[in-house]
Every structure is written in structure tokens, then in C-alpha cells.
Amino acid sequence: MLTQFPQALTIAGSDSDGSAGMQADLHTFFRRHVYGASVLTACVAGNSYGIHDAVNLPTEFIDNEFKDLAEDYHIRASKTGMLSDSTLINTVVNNYQQYDLGPLVVDPVITTKHGNVLLEEEAYTTLRDELIPLATVITPNFFEAQKLAEMEINDEADMETAAQKLQDLGASNVIINGRHDSEDQLEVADFVLLESGKSFWLRDPYHHTDRVNGTGDTLSACITAELAKGNDIESAIRIAKKFVNIAIQNEIIVGHKFGPINHWAPEDEI
Template sequence: MANEIPEVLTIAGSDSDGSAGMEADLHSFFMRGAYGTVVLTTAVAGNSYGIHDSVTLPLEFIDHQFDALADDLHIRAAKTGMLANAAMINTVVKNLKKYDFGPLVLDPVIVTIHGALLLEQDAFETLKSDLIPLATLITPNFYEAEHLTNLTLDSDDQIEAAAEILQQMGAKNVMIKGDHTGENRTEVRDFVRLESGKTFWLSDAYHKTDRVNGTGDTLSAVITAEIGKGNSIEDAIRIAKRFVNEAIANEIPVGHQFGPINHWANPIVTPQF
């Protein structure tokens, strides 16, 4: 019977060197035994040295991609990546309301791990008001959580308060990824607050490396794959945390400077259908 295999969706941009964005999502889906589909939003010309050019796809074409997938496939979970502007966010929101693509994992690509803002203010406000309320899970990095909540996350109490604020903004479940900066760091700690009210911290060793491109994309993509396979939000988060830690710990020699994480460090999961 058609569509028995778990089918999941990434709504994201294409990164030409394969290290992040749509490509990292598809690597992750494949490794976790889910069939990956795509709504392409942006095409980026980049490599390990940086991004050199980008093109945003027409909104009408983004609509057509949603239409085509809904007409044929059974998408069981979806995730978002980089959404370039307010108009694109509105288009994605419209289509997510129109079609049932299962639980939504929102990776709010707003601020880099170095604190650089990636969205203009109108797009940021649209993401907060219209997209976050659709999220089954939101996975901001440390700086994105600060920007979204207007808190300075300088203590565990503040991080826990930020997660509660993000739930009040509409996200059912929250995972705030820990700060990766600091010369003497030995671990990375992430905080999770579930819809049930359960909270917990996840900790793994910090690996000092320049090969971390696609870390956030991979984390949210693995979570999406696991949800699409029927796992709980908590189990999906725990699996993704372990997956990403292994992918960072075992470097892969691709590119000359800021390379990708190593998805092959994890065993391939055979699809069950």
C-alpha cells in the first residue's frame, strides 16, 4: 500500500555544499529511517568558507510545492529551517494551516551561535505571532531564546523561565539548546520543557571543533524523523541529542574551514513499514 513508510518534510533552504539546511535535514532523515520530502524556500551558494550568494524562490512556487506533496503523500511530521522574510513566513503558515502535515518542529533560524541576527524585524515579529503558535516543538539556540524572550540567560533559572515564556507564546514543547561558547567549556547542556509540564536537562561533552555546520538543522531533523516514526516528543529529543553529539565528536574531512558534522558517525536505521 502506498505511503506506509514514514514520510517527513523539511521546509528549508538548499545549502550547496551539503553541510546545512535542506541537505543536512535529508541526511538526517535518511540515517534515521524516514523518507524525506522538501519544500524548497531558498537556494544558497556557499562552501566551508562562507555564503557567497542566495536566491529566494517565488511564493507561488512555494505554494505549488505544498500542493503537490499534499496531493500525493502522507507527511507525518514537518520541520522548518531558514525562512527568509515575513512574506515567506506568512506563505508557510498559510499552507501549514491548509494541509495536515503532522506535528511541526520549528527551528527558529533567527540568531547565529555568535549572536548575529539573521531575520529582519518584521519577519521576526511574524515568526513570533504566527508561526510559533503552530509549533509542536520549538528548538531555539541560546541566543535565539534570549532574543525571543527578552531575557538574559545567565543562569539555569533564567533558561527555565525562557522555556515557560516560549510555551506561553504558543509552542507546545520547548528545547533550548545550550551555549557553545567559552574557552574552558567541557559540556553542553540543553533544557527541555514538555507540554505536560515535565522538565529536564540534557548534557553531553563539549567538542572543540570547527566542523559544526548543520548542528541545529540535524537536531531538529532527527527529532522530526523520530516523531514521524511514531516516537514521543521526549524520546525523539533524547535520540536527537545523542545523534548530534556523535556527529560532532567524530569529525569528517569535508571542506577546508568550517565543515559539516558527520552523520555517518551514527548507524543507519532501517525503515520499518
């Protein structure tokens, strides 16, 4: 009975302000009634004004984190967050391939939701060539999808083409998060392409707020949690999209500038 409760793993960095990274993942696991384990890869010092320092953990320590969890826990699904360099990415890839940690949700943290580049080119190449082929689900934002698909996305037909190109990179299932950076925007449209060939759009109202830190982390973490509970890919994606929309819609005032989404808002019966 010890290993029967749904358990999920986040492989990510710690954000000291709690709005994103591992903290956002664990908030989400808790709200979705999944036990959350973690492999810490880096530590970030920051607050609502920005990130001010960061340090990677030694790879030997990361290896031991994976080993200890695999020896004791029954991880049913895993996800990655930001992995800042090629060494970290390769360490995660090697450990994920060594242990049974369930299906993998890859949040390819390459650029911010506003298009600012976060990864050096060498690390990007390693992520694309080594990590993405392991992905059961990949969850890029609009700008990350453009980068990975090596094309501009100007309309919905382009989004569908980009999703197919991401599948061609090796990801089994794809959800591309629609662009959401226009002041006169009315909705956000995400496109989903499943391994089966089924595709569909998820459309929600656009909420004008600066309380959106951790949106991508939460979406990928919610998908991971639902997979850990045994839900199919489509159900997991639909639940996660609804969870995030409600969390953005119901603001929580924490910090002075760019704040977190509200993980308390979504109801358990989503």
C-alpha cells in the same frame, strides 16, 4: 501500502555546500530511516568559508510544492528551517494550516550559534507571532532563546524561565540548546520543557571543533524523523540529542574552514 513508510517534510532553503539547510535535514532523515520530502523556499550559494549569495523562490512555486506533496504523500511530521522574510513565513504558515502535514518542528533560525542576527525585525516578528504558535516543538539556540524570551540567560534558572516564556508564545514543547562558544567549556547543557509540564536537562561533553555546520538543522530534523516514526516527544528529543552529539564528536573533514557534522557516525540503534 504506498503511503505507509514513514515520511517527513523539510521546509527550508538549499545550501549548496551540503552542510546545513535542506541538505542536512535530508541527510538526517535518511540516516534515521525516514523518507524525506522537501519544500524548497530559497537557494544559498556558499562553501566552508561562508555564504556568498542567496535567492528566495517565488511564493506561487512554494504553494505548488505544498499542494503536490499533500495530494500524493502521507507526511507524518514536518520541520522548518531558515525563512528569510515575512512573505516566506506567511506562505509557509498558510500552507501548513491548509494541509495535514503532521506535527511541526520549528527551528527558529534568527541568529547563528555565535549570536549573529540573521533576520530583519519584521521577519522576526512574523516568525514569533505567526509560526511559533503552530510549533509542536521549538528548538532555539541560546541566543535565539534570549531574543524570543526577551531576557538575558545567565544561569540554569534563567534557561528554565526562558523555556516557559517560549511556551507562552504558543509552542507546545521546547528544547533550548545550551551555549557552546567558550574555549574552556567542558559540557553543553540543553533544557527541555514538555507540554505535560515535565522538564529535564540533557548534558553532553563539549567537543572543541570547527566541524559543527548544520548542528541545529540536524537536531530539529532528527526530532522530526522520530515523530514521523511514531515516537513520543520526549523520546524524539533524547534520540536527536544523542545523534547530534555523536555526529559532532566524530569529525569529518570536508571543506577547508567551517565544516559539517558527520551524519554517518551515529549508529542506527540509537
